[in-house]
Amino acid sequence: MGTKEIDLELENKVIVKAYGNLLKSIRRNLSKADKDLIRKAFQLSLEAHKNMRRKSGEPYILHPLAVAQICAEEIGLGVTSVICALLHDTVEDTDITLDLIRLQFGDKVAIIIDGLTKISGVFDQPDRSIQAENFKKMLLTLSDDVRVILIKLADRLHNMRTLDSMSPKSQLKIASETAYVYAPLAHRLGLYALKSELEDLSTKYLQAENYIFVKNKLNETKIQRNKYIRNFIDPLSEDIQKEGFKFEIKGRPKSIHSILSKMKKQNVTFEEVYDLFAIRIIVDTKEEDSEKSDCWKVYSIVTDHYTPNPDRLRDWVSTPKANGYESLHTTVMGPKGRWVEVQIRSKRMDEIAEKGFAAHWKYKEAGQTQDHGLEGWLSKVREILESPDSTAMEFLDDFKLALYSDEIFVFTPKGDLKKLPAGSTVLDFAFDIHSDLGTKCIGAKLNNKLVPLNHTLNNGDQVEIISSGKQKPNEEWLEFVITAKAKSRIREYFKQIRLKQSAMGKEILERKFKNSKVAFNSEALTILMKHFKLKSVTDLYFQLANETIDRTKLDIESIILAEKNKVPEIPLPSKSKPLPVLPNDAVILSENEANMEYGFAKCCSPIPGDEIFGFITVGEGVKIHRTSCTNALALMSNYGYRIIKAKWANSQNLNQKAFLSSIKVSGIDSVGIVSIITDIISKQLQINMRSISINSNAGMFEGNIVLEVHDTRQLENIMAAIKNSSELITVNRVDLS
Secondary structure, three states, rough: OOHHHHHHHHHHHHHHHHHHHHHHHOOOOHHHHHHHHHHHHHHHHHOOOOOOOOOOOOOOOHHHHHHHHHHHOOOOHHHHHHHHHHHHHHHHHOOOHHHHHHHHHHHHHHHHHHHHHHHHHOOOOOOOHHHHHHHHHHHHHHHHOOOHHHHHHHHHHHHHHHHHHHOHHHHHHHHHHHHHHHEEEEEHHHHHHHHHHHHHHHHHHHHHHHHHHHHHHHHHHHHHHHHHHHHHHHHHHHHHHHOOOOOOOOOOHHHHHHHHHHHHHOOHHHHHHOOOOOEEEEOOOOOHHHHHHHHHHHHHHHHHHHHHHHHHOOEOOOOOOOOOOOOEEEEOOEEEEOOEEEEEEEEHHHHHHOOOOHHHHHHOOOOOOOHHHHHHHHHHHHHHOOOOOOOHHHHHHHHHHHHHEEEEEEOHHHHHHHEEOOOEOOOOHHHHOOOHHHHOEEEEEEEEEEEEEOOOOOOOEEEEEEEOOOOOOHHHHHHOOOOOHHHHHHHHHHHEEEEEEHHHHHHHHHHHHHOOOOOOHHHHHHHHHHHOOOOOHHHHHHHHHOOOOOOOOOHHHHHHHHHOOOOOOOOOOOOOOOOOOOOOEEEEEEEHHHHOOEEEOOOOOOOOEEEOOOOEEEEOOOOEEEOOOOOHHHHHHHHHHEEOOOEOOOOOHHHOOOOOHHHHHHHEEEOOOOHHHHHHHHHHHOOOOOEEEEEEEEEEEEEEEEEEOOOHHHHHHHHHHHHHOOOEEEEEEEEEO
């Protein structure tokens, strides 16, 4: 027997084992008909993918099997979803047709497979607007059957788990898409375990060094952390048991992504992150009616032992999140002066928290397939999608903002509860109730006090909108509204106004042409556009109607004659836009783009030692960004085809070259504080400062210093020296503005 035959035999054993594991993971008694359908789907997928292999070299069939297992085991979906997961790539990648799937498995499976096939091309478009249009289509499919997006999330999770076998460029692109859209979608659908893993896996490729650093730190502190958790839990377990509750207590570290976000946001070290772990208490309550009171009883026991932080109490038991999440969160002061987050929930709530809306179906009566909260959210998504003004690009940006937003609960004058994203204003609330009310809103009575329409709402506010028939939307409104619905309606209003004014401007111009006895054609219009330096004919019409262009002084005949008599300029040899003076051998680009000019992006000002990538711009060569740049996720997920691999050269000359970097210093103002900072930089470390600006107010100071440094190590040494010089100073790196 040859080597190849032994490999095939081993592979067949792996495939059979994976299929067996899938059947075990479907946690229900499968009927014979269900088993037959799953086997039929498996065999069809096996046959369709028989000659295909993944980038890792393994048989392709292992991918649909893994996706189906995630659907069953980690999301809790049923037989229909398992069948669809097994077949999800067949229509796109093989000769299997949608008609064949409909014939063998019925309409429902065919509709879901069709949805999954449409989604697959969303992020692989060379043009961002096409990509955004596809994203809109994906969400329309989502509102037809949520299982489409749940299976797609399972597919993405398995791809992320096996991303090591992809090229570095593909890793960046796929990880960015995941962090930009898929993790927020999982969050919005209540799949918290899946969302955390997607975020961690994205971080693994987008911030490799930081990821490894935190992972190693968590491993180093594991024994000590577990000991602390046991000491924290023991007294609680005893008292909860005395109350007669059946319960389970779990202690777990926060996700790597969450820890890194806290370190960056709060500008603290790993050791200073105060709630590195969370304790979860799951009460096995049989009666749904007593869940809430049982959670509060357990909360009372916890706070008898440990002092709670009053600002950190979150009650999602009384008012669940829109994605169905129910839990009681508190942060308490544990032993040794450490803050610990405690989550208290029932067994039902925990399953919903882990598996999102898929778990709701288990608890609904027959015939009910979706939760009201999800239906409400999807209806809002559909409303925005169907708005005539909602351009794909604007929608993608607005929707992205809405995905991750925390929620606040506010009340109408009649006491009806409304859920809005945190940071919503009075105007957002008005548009949420009705578009007409939003366009006529002039302010509100908030808890019986008058407030303006840009006033930010808080939890528990009671809002009565005040409107006026004379009110009209203002373009400044777009600067403070945050909901997609409000933004969409305001833009729609101004688009309609612009269209009306443009039509009026066209009429004015046609009359002008007629009076001047000049032909009204595209050539003449192009000459006028050039003359007034406008981008489109619509802008020309609009400015005439608006009187930005003085129609009384508009001499069409003279403008056209002057343009035609112009002596054409002899073009100089073409040169690309000059790039700033930069070290020309600092960065090595991938082979295909090795000869392209490059510059460093001002938004994140990378320096040697930073993890970087190249982005091909229009007219400015390649821009080098840090992978942790605030714009990186959007660039990599939306323009993946323009991302190129880049790395710092190991040139000895590189250490002699200076790069600009900026740090922010702040703290308690005291005599000589500026002198301490400048002495460390200039005298002790002999680093050149390009600029320094420090302001003092109410006993605090804050300032920015732009430095010339050689690499990240040197920058970190400077920051450490300043930080160690005084407990009154904090320092962190910021992007050059």
